[in-house]
Amino acid sequence: MRNLATQAELVKLARILQTETGELEHLDYLEAERLRTLREGITEALFEKFRPTFTGFARLSSIVPLAMSARIAERVLGPLLAGRIAGEMPPDKAIDMAGRLSDDFLADTCLHIDPVRAKPIIAGFPVDRAIAITRVLLARGETITMSRFVDVLPEHTLFAATDAIENESDLLEIGFFVENSAQLDRVIEHLNSDRREAIVAAAASEQLWPEVLATLLRIGQDARLAMAELAMAQDAAILDSLIRAAAQDDLWPALLQIADEMPSSVIGTLAREPAFADAGVIRSVIDSVIANDLWARFRNQTPAMGAERLARVLEVAANERKPFLWELDRRLKADDADRAALAEAVERLSGETRQRAQAACDKGLLADTLAAAGSSNPGSSR
């Protein structure tokens, strides 16, 4: 999976350090969590080192007229310092002063505000101004900045801002970078079915499946299942794009995790799509099962795949992934739920494929099943 979380942290860290993201490329191997620790620590240190000056500017608004405070903010402090001072101001003063500042300046300031520190201001910020600033940030492509505010927005502003974002791929990008998953749950609950479907369509058309699945894994189970059920109900083109993305970006661990929670079979639904018969796709499934030790989750899904697709999996494994058959054979027990499905699939294999598969097995039940099918039906072929 592309490591967008790391990239997002590098963008945020570069902003704190007042440098280009390229200057930090040497850190792109670090996990997002470590970069976040760096960013938060440096932000705090930059604030602490100059705290008396920041608090001095914050208190300035209490002894000079509001109009003058606003002029000083816009002409003297600029967005970087204004953003760092905002969190130290009394919230009512900060909100009053924002009323005298332009949308563009406030949008610039948002890039430098620590939303957690400024939460009391954000809580009381007028919704109409918040929407105006949302639109400016959106036009500038500042989805990472917007996501930081989603974490702390009060519900009424969160919903109004969500409604103001008309492009579902923008919602997806912002949602991916949001850290507070409870806020994502609220947004998904707020969206009507048309918008939810549009989000799934955007995931397919904009190739944002990795972001969608990563986001789904972070939200509450109810919201996750609702979105997953919706995705599985989409047309063939969308499911095809999900299968291709799963193969390309190894999304199988995420899909199998979600599949395990769902009453209907995600993998069964995907397996009915033509793309699932592609040898490359099946190789990606097999490789992911082995590399990520997904045997239990995969085998929970095999009965729902249907005999034809399961036979195709066995065929590809017999030709190109023999260790998969050896391990499956070793794990298969007499009372396993997928044994009947495997036996049915074996019946569909050609004699030659059965022999290759049997040769790849250990001396377990799958090998016995392959041998038995060979003796009872030696001439079957696909």
Place this chain on the structure above:
Amino acid sequence: MNRDDDRLPLDSRTQAVVDGLPPDEREHLQALIRKAARHQRTLLETALDEAVGMVPSPLRKRVQKLFLGSS
């Protein structure tokens, strides 16, 4: 504001991440942190001078007192 050095005292968790980097990467990051601190100090010094100049003269003494202890 005193023109002391631009080193930033980091908390132990942040310092541990910095210390865990290879030497060349650590030095590069530390240079960027010092540069950011220097940049912020310069911005604040300039802003302070200009802000004091913008307030009406009867208020300047009070405004200057706000910034006593600024580093």
